[in-house]
Each structure stands twice: as structure tokens, then as C-alpha cells.
Amino acid sequence: MPTFRARLVRSPFFRYLREFRHFKRSLVLGNVFAIIQALSLIPISLFFKRIIDTYIPNGDAVSILWVLFLGLGLWGIHMIAAVLSRYYTLSATKRVTEGLRARLTMKIQQMTLKVHDNQKAADLHSRVILDTERVDIMANALVVHVLVSIIVIVAAAALLTYINARLFLLLFLMLPFYFIIRSAFAPKLKEGHRNFRAEMEKMSSIVSEVIHSIRLVKSFAMEHHEQRRVEERIQKVTHRGVRLFTEAAAFQILLQFVGGMAMLAIFTVGGWMVINRQISVGDVVAFATLTGYFLNPINTLIATTDQVYAGTAALESIYGLFDMYDTEESDHLPGIDVRGQVEFDGASFEYQPGHPVLRDISLVARPGQQVALVGGSGAGKTTLINLILGFYRPVKGRVLIDGQDVAATNLQSLREQIGVVSQDNVLLSGTIRNNILYGKLDATDEEISAAATAANAHDFISALPDGYDSEIGDRGVKLSGGQKQRIAIARAILKNPRILILDEATSALDSESEHAVQEALDRLRRNRTSFIIAHRLSTVQSADEIIVLENGRIVERGTFDELVARKGEFYRFYMLQFSRQSQGAA
Ligand SMILES: Nc1ncnc2c1ncn2[C@@H]1O[C@H](COP(=O)(O)OP(=O)(O)OP(=O)(O)O)[C@@H](O)[C@H]1O
Ligand SMILES: [Mg+2]
Structure with missing residues (x-):
């Protein structure tokens, strides 16, 4: 305890x-x-x-x-x-x-x-x-x-008592009304505020969803459908709002009523006392003025309790977040000077308990080697990459970089030496230059354009009116999927990492630019360990080892020629794609 x-x-x-x-x-x-x-x-x-x-x-x-x-x-x-x-x-x-x-x-x-x-x-x-x-x-x-x-x-109470104790007693007897009214209304108002806020949040999230998914909405011609959904929500907000604010106004008016009654009582009883020469007219006026000073802060205090409720609830959620222990803080752990050996030692992983996504993975990529990951959608390829980056920890087994357990490594120092071009290419809002610079903040202009050239992006960037200073994002130039991908590749090239991870890095490119980018990536891959995920099997032909994943398990491994010769799972993939390609060509 x-x-x-x-x-x-x-x-x-x-x-x-x-x-x-x-x-x-x-x-x-x-x-x-x-x-x-x-x-x-x-x-x-x-x-x-x-x-x-x-x-x-x-x-x-x-x-x-x-x-x-x-x-x-x-x-x-x-x-x-x-x-x-x-x-x-x-x-x-x-x-x-x-x-x-x-x-x-x-x-x-x-x-x-x-x-x-x-x-x-x-x-x-x-x-x-x-x-x-x-x-x-x-x-x-x-x-x-x-x-x-x-x-x-x-x-004010002290002064009121000093002016006339009996009149103050009268005023004092009216105070319970405040607290009766307050306790009659408080639960209702509290509940009302909570409901109103909840409806507001629902409305705001649905409105922002419609705005964010405007392309989807338009392409399915769902504007009217969405409008109905939004209007339903807006109506609920109106409904709650009218109720809540009417109740709040009634509450205020009742409080004012008690104040008004207090004044009436003071002048009635005070006037009677003046007639009986018990107090002076000045006393009554001073008393009435002070009564205002006395009652106002009581109203204020009552109003403040709402803010205190809201504030304490907010404090709980703020410190609740601070107390969340599941952080990546690894500053205290030893840094790493990556040479490029990546090893999985019987690693298993599950996002949700009981649903394994990777099962007992063992593999070694020596410095400079290329490992290709192949497998159907959902096989666990991206997840495997996530473990190398230390995004998640294996539930069993270990992931080692140069023999050092990722779980016991300063993650920042590790990630600084890994370059990723991921499946969903994320560019930040800002200029193209800043997006490429993300790979190396102190890079010179020459280095930036060299990286962009290697990524086959320099030409299209130079053709933009503002070149490298073009803004991207909501209010900037719109880029195609392939263009974004090439900027992401340039960013990885500029970073010049020891370990390179390409997760469907060229999937949004047409064959021609893919070929050009592929050349750049081949150059980039030299002398560094790389993990490549690609649906187009031609891109993994030169890998030192191809790992075929199925359902989180390694089902086949070997070089391209070995796997084709084995006529197993990989061969099936290969033939499927091959026949599709030749059909497409015909
Ligand atoms: N953040 C997550 N939380 C819960 N489950 C996830 C999460 N990310 C992926 N999964 C699940 O893990 C499994 C493997 O996903 P993963 O992204 O590794 O597949 P993948 O091989 O990269 O597939 P794809 O080729 O489609 O990219 C899938 O069943 C997926 O639903
Ligand atoms: Mg994936």
C-alpha cells in the first residue's frame, strides 16, 4: 500500500x-x-x-x-x-x-x-x-x-458584518440557494459538456476524413452519401448544443435570480431598519454595493469548477501518457559503428499475441552482401525489415547487427547508418531539397544534385519552375508516384548508409525509369549490405541470397539459379510472372 x-x-x-x-x-x-x-x-x-x-x-x-x-x-x-x-x-x-x-x-x-x-x-x-x-x-x-x-x-464578508451583522445574517441565509441550484444543475451540465465535446469530436473527425479522402469520394461519386453522413453528425451537434446551452443559460439565470432576490431583501429589510432608525441610509447603500462584490466571486467560483473538472481530467490523460513505459529510449545503450553484418537468430515476432507473423527466422547477411526477400502479400517481408530497424522487438530469438543485439543498441545511432526506401514513400511537407537533405542535413548542393542524378530524379526536378526549392505537399507541386519514389531514393543515396533497405523501392516506376534507377541502386548497393524486397523478380536476380517467405516462415533459400533449378515455390512465382510478362508483351 x-x-x-x-x-x-x-x-x-x-x-x-x-x-x-x-x-x-x-x-x-x-x-x-x-x-x-x-x-x-x-x-x-x-x-x-x-x-x-x-x-x-x-x-x-x-x-x-x-x-x-x-x-x-x-x-x-x-x-x-x-x-x-x-x-x-x-x-x-x-x-x-x-x-x-x-x-x-x-x-x-x-x-x-x-x-x-x-x-x-x-x-x-x-x-x-x-x-x-x-x-x-x-x-x-x-x-x-x-x-x-x-x-x-x-x-467582503468581514466588512458586511462590520456594517451590519443582522443584514449579513440575512444575506448568509440566502447562500444555500446557490448550492442547491448548483448541485441540481452540476451533474446535468457536466454530462452535457462531455456529450457535446464527444459529438464535436465525431463531427470534426468525419469532416476531416471527407476532406482527406476527397479523391476517393469523388471517384466513387459518393459526395451525396458523405454529405448525408456529415449532416447527420452536424445535426447531432446542433441538438446537443441547443440543449446544453439552454440548460447552462437557465442555470445562469437562476443564479442571477438569487442575486436579485438578495438585493430586494436587503433594500426591503434595510429600508425597514432605516425607518426604525437602526441603521443609516449610507449603510444600506454600502451594504448593497458590497453584496455585489460578495456574490460575484461566488458565481465565479461555481463557474470555475467546470474548468477544474475539465483541467483535472486533462491532467490525468497528460501524465498518463508520460507514464507510458513502452518507449524506445535507448540513449543509455552503447552506440554502434556498423560494418554491415545482419543476423537473425531464431527470431519470431507477432503484432498481436497469438498471431505469429515471423516464425523462427535465421539468416546471416555478411557486410556487402545482398539479400532479397520474396513472398506473397502479407508474408512478413516488411515486418522482417522492421525488426532490423528495431521498430519492434522479436518475441523470441534475436536480431544482431555486427554481433550486437538490436535490443541492446542505441537505436538512433543504428538507424543513422541504415538507409530505407520504404513501401509507402513518405515525403515531408517542405521543399524537395529539404526532403533529400533529410538523409544528411549538412550536405552541399553538389552532393544533393549528385544524389538526385544517381536516383534519376535530377532532370525532372530541374524542369520544375522552382527546381530543388519547389514546395511539395498540400500547397506545392504535385508529384507522381514514381517521382516521389525517386526523391526517396535520392534521400537514401545521400545518406550513404552501411545497410540499405529497399522495400518495393521501384514499384511505382515504369520499365524505362526503373532500369535507370536500378542502375543507380546497383551502384549504391556495392560495398554495403542490402535487403531488397521486389515483386519483379528480375530485380533480385543478382542477389547473394534469396529468401522466400511464406506465412512468416522461410520456405526456400538460395541463389536465383539454385532456386529456379529446384523448381519449388520460387520457381512457381517466377514462372507465373514470366508467363504474365510474355502475355503482356504479346
Ligand atoms: N502494424 C501492424 N499491426 C498488426 N498487424 C500488422 C501490422 N503490420 C503488418 N501486420 C500484419 O502482419 C502480416 C505481415 O505483414 P507485412 O507488412 O510484413 O507483409 P509483407 O510481406 O510486407 O506484404 P506486402 O507484400 O503486401 O507488403 C500481415 O498479416 C499484416 O496484416
Ligand atoms: Mg510489405
Whole structure:
């Protein structure tokens, strides 16, 4: 059983408080100004009493003018303190938010792909963007609203009692109504907010799906179908919104009603007491003014509880993410100076428990050798590559690079020395130059164009209006599949890695450019270990070893000639393709 202290220290709220340790000064100043802001207006109510009870009966116009100046001065202090308190509080909370966002993004990047496979991207995104914002709003509410409110409530209550204890008792008796109304509405409103947010998120995800898949939608002529789906969602949001905000308004109006009733009661009972000469008119006016100061912060506190609910829920999900232990952090592990030996030692792997995707794989690629992976779709070829990169860990057996277990290697140092051209060619938004530079950030222009030339990409890039500085992505030039592939190849060439992985790297190219790129890749493959996955078997002809995978198992291995001679699985593949090609040619 963890002690209370241990549980407190690990609670999200406490951990969040600790984030402020570097911003103590801002936080203290923010609070100090908040207190000044809170207290500065309260004396004004006493001035009213003075004016009514003393200056007016005495015809003392000069003193009334003095009160005006004093009041202006207090308002000035109030306004300056309010702005400064916001400024200092925000400087602290926004910086803490900044830190949380940066660390969350880093954490997300460090999480293993296994974790990512089970997380929705939208959820991770909303933790970094929305949850941090909710926490920020809560922190500001806590410092500014809660602290100020409590101080004002206490100060106003003291002064109200001082002016007239019996009237204050009357006011005090009305307070339970606030809490009755609050507890009647709170669960409804909380539920309503949660439902509304859930509907909003559903709507936003369906809208963004339609926009992202616009080509698919258009090519299947599904615009009307999609529109119906979207409209259904929009209607639900409207429905929930109308309900929620009506309820929220009713709640506010009831709160105002209690405030209004309090004023009525004060003037009724106060007026009666004035008639009976128990208090002065000035007392009643001062009391009524102060009542406003007293009730407002109570409303604020009630409103703040929502932000606190939202904020604490957000804190839990933020620190929940930080606590996810399944990260790739391997900075503490020894780096590696790759020579190029890749070995699988009885490695098995499964994405989901009980569904093996690789079974007992053993193979050795010596430095400089070429290994080709062949097999039907879903056989496990890409998965095998993923294990070399340390994206996933084998559930049994080991993967070794130069005899060093990948599981015990600094992954960053390992991956820096592996070049990948993957199946789904990913280019980042930005210029073509930056995309190629991704392989080697300090490369010169000459190196870049040499790499592009080798990848048979230089000509088409130069023909673009902005050449290497052309933007790609949403607002930039549109590239064909083959062009993207060649940029990805140029990136791998520039990286000049010890181990090269080509996963269907030339699949989007026509025969002619494939031939040209193939030449470049052949040159690139020299003197480095390479793993090649290609459906076109002609590209694997020169491999030192061809591994035929079926259902995660190695079913055949050998050189091209050996495998053809064996007339087994590979031969079947080969003949199938051969006959298809000759049919195509005929
Ligand atoms: N991230 C993942 N999570 C769960 N299962 C996965 C994941 N990636 C792949 N799989 C499954 O693992 C199996 C092997 O997939 P893999 O991508 O390695 O096949 P492949 O041989 O590369 O096929 P292809 O030629 O179509 O690219 C498939 O059954 C696939 O459904
Ligand atoms: Mg694959």
C-alpha cells in the first residue's frame, strides 16, 4: 500500500504543481497583483456611505469631489493590478504549457511503434493541443479566479458584518440557494459538456476524413452519401448544443435570480431598519454595493469548477501518457559503428499475441552482401525489415547487427547508418531539397544534385519552375508516384548508409525509369549490405541470397539459379510472372 505522501507526489495535480518550480517568481507576482486587484475596489463601498451619511447632509461638495478622485485612483490601481496579475500568471502557465507540449511531442516520438499501432493519432494530437490548453485554462482560473474570489469573499464578508451583522445574517441565509441550484444543475451540465465535446469530436473527425479522402469520394461519386453522413453528425451537434446551452443559460439565470432576490431583501429589510432608525441610509447603500462584490466571486467560483473538472481530467490523460513505459529510449545503450553484418537468430515476432507473423527466422547477411526477400502479400517481408530497424522487438530469438543485439543498441545511432526506401514513400511537407537533405542535413548542393542524378530524379526536378526549392505537399507541386519514389531514393543515396533497405523501392516506376534507377541502386548497393524486397523478380536476380517467405516462415533459400533449378515455390512465382510478362508483351 503506497503511503498517502507517495500517492500525493505521484498524483497528476501535484506533478503539475511541480512544473511551476522554475516559475516561482512569476507565480508569486501574479498572485500578489491578483490580491491587490481583488481588494482595491472594496473601500469604494465605504465611500458611498460617507457621501450619503456625512457629506450630503453637511453640504460638503469638496469632499464629494475628493471621493471621486479617490475612487478613480482605486480603479486605476485595480486595472493595472489586473493586467499585471494576468501577465505574470500567464507567463508562468503558458511556459509550463509550452514545456508540457514539447515533452509530450518528444514522448510520442519515443513511444514504440507497438504503442502507436494501438493509439489513435487524433487522440495523441488532442493531448498535445487540447488537453494542455484545458490545463492552462484551469491553472489561470485557479490562480486568478479562485484566489481572488476567496479573498474578496472573506474581505467582503468581514466588512458586511462590520456594517451590519443582522443584514449579513440575512444575506448568509440566502447562500444555500446557490448550492442547491448548483448541485441540481452540476451533474446535468457536466454530462452535457462531455456529450457535446464527444459529438464535436465525431463531427470534426468525419469532416476531416471527407476532406482527406476527397479523391476517393469523388471517384466513387459518393459526395451525396458523405454529405448525408456529415449532416447527420452536424445535426447531432446542433441538438446537443441547443440543449446544453439552454440548460447552462437557465442555470445562469437562476443564479442571477438569487442575486436579485438578495438585493430586494436587503433594500426591503434595510429600508425597514432605516425607518426604525437602526441603521443609516449610507449603510444600506454600502451594504448593497458590497453584496455585489460578495456574490460575484461566488458565481465565479461555481463557474470555475467546470474548468477544474475539465483541467483535472486533462491532467490525468497528460501524465498518463508520460507514464507510458513502452518507449524506445535507448540513449543509455552503447552506440554502434556498423560494418554491415545482419543476423537473425531464431527470431519470431507477432503484432498481436497469438498471431505469429515471423516464425523462427535465421539468416546471416555478411557486410556487402545482398539479400532479397520474396513472398506473397502479407508474408512478413516488411515486418522482417522492421525488426532490423528495431521498430519492434522479436518475441523470441534475436536480431544482431555486427554481433550486437538490436535490443541492446542505441537505436538512433543504428538507424543513422541504415538507409530505407520504404513501401509507402513518405515525403515531408517542405521543399524537395529539404526532403533529400533529410538523409544528411549538412550536405552541399553538389552532393544533393549528385544524389538526385544517381536516383534519376535530377532532370525532372530541374524542369520544375522552382527546381530543388519547389514546395511539395498540400500547397506545392504535385508529384507522381514514381517521382516521389525517386526523391526517396535520392534521400537514401545521400545518406550513404552501411545497410540499405529497399522495400518495393521501384514499384511505382515504369520499365524505362526503373532500369535507370536500378542502375543507380546497383551502384549504391556495392560495398554495403542490402535487403531488397521486389515483386519483379528480375530485380533480385543478382542477389547473394534469396529468401522466400511464406506465412512468416522461410520456405526456400538460395541463389536465383539454385532456386529456379529446384523448381519449388520460387520457381512457381517466377514462372507465373514470366508467363504474365510474355502475355503482356504479346
Ligand atoms: N502494424 C501492424 N499491426 C498488426 N498487424 C500488422 C501490422 N503490420 C503488418 N501486420 C500484419 O502482419 C502480416 C505481415 O505483414 P507485412 O507488412 O510484413 O507483409 P509483407 O510481406 O510486407 O506484404 P506486402 O507484400 O503486401 O507488403 C500481415 O498479416 C499484416 O496484416
Ligand atoms: Mg510489405
